[in-house]
Amino acid sequence: MRKTIYLFIAIMTVTLFASCERVAPNYAGVLMENYGKDGKTDFSIVSGKVSTWEWGTELFQVPLFDQRGAFAEAVILKAADNTEFKACPVYSYKVIKDRAIDVVFDNKHIGSFGDFMSSLEDNILEPRIYDLIKEESRKYKTDTLMADGGSLAFEKNLEQIVRKEFEDRGLELRSFSAQLEFSDKVREKIDSRNEVNTNISVLDQQIEEQKKRNELEQLRTEQALIQSRGLTKEILQKQFIDKWDGKTPLYGVVPDFLKLTK
Incomplete structure (x- = not known):
């Protein structure tokens, strides 16, 4: 016993x-x-x-240290003009120490078995990032995204949205990059459109320049007309008398005012 x-x-x-x-x-x-x-x-x-x-x-x-995550597969997105492109988001974050209980309480359904943070990324964070990036991509046109600084502006706006989402979940976003990718076909289409836009811009400049030349010529013509209208008959008579000494013989047609003087 x-x-x-x-x-x-x-x-x-x-x-x-x-x-x-x-x-x-x-x-x-x-x-x-x-x-x-x-x-x-x-x-x-x-x-x-x-x-x-x-x-x-x-x-x-x-x-309580930095965690790094990356999408296993590229995300297929659509811009506002319905053009498809890809994103391969990578990010890093850490749990806010004072919010550890919140993180567990809100996500306890994924279980503690295995790696809790990996489960959190796969089941909670990345699906939410996907929804956010999909929603944000619909606000931009393809040529805007591919223009100088266009993708950077998109990523900065998206980063702020993801940062707020993570903060609400008790997480501090440390870095984020959407890593946009465009197909060769889309790039060729945008390059062709940019070339056309450049040519149109050059023509617009030439048209504006010619308009300015025409305006300048018109101003000169109007100035000449104004000056010619200022030379009245009396002014011409006075200028002739001032220059004639009264003795030098006159040949040809004698002005009428001289005939009247005689």
């Missing part, structure tokens, strides 16, 4: 030790008790060895 009791104690001791987990360094241990039925009150931050033998108890290991 005594041997049976000792054996039972030994088994219980091994079971208890086997039911203990240790929170890894630089991790936040979030312990869920009572299956989390009473909300966040059933969650607490723990460290060191943690007993998880009771029913409804589960330990989540939440890393």
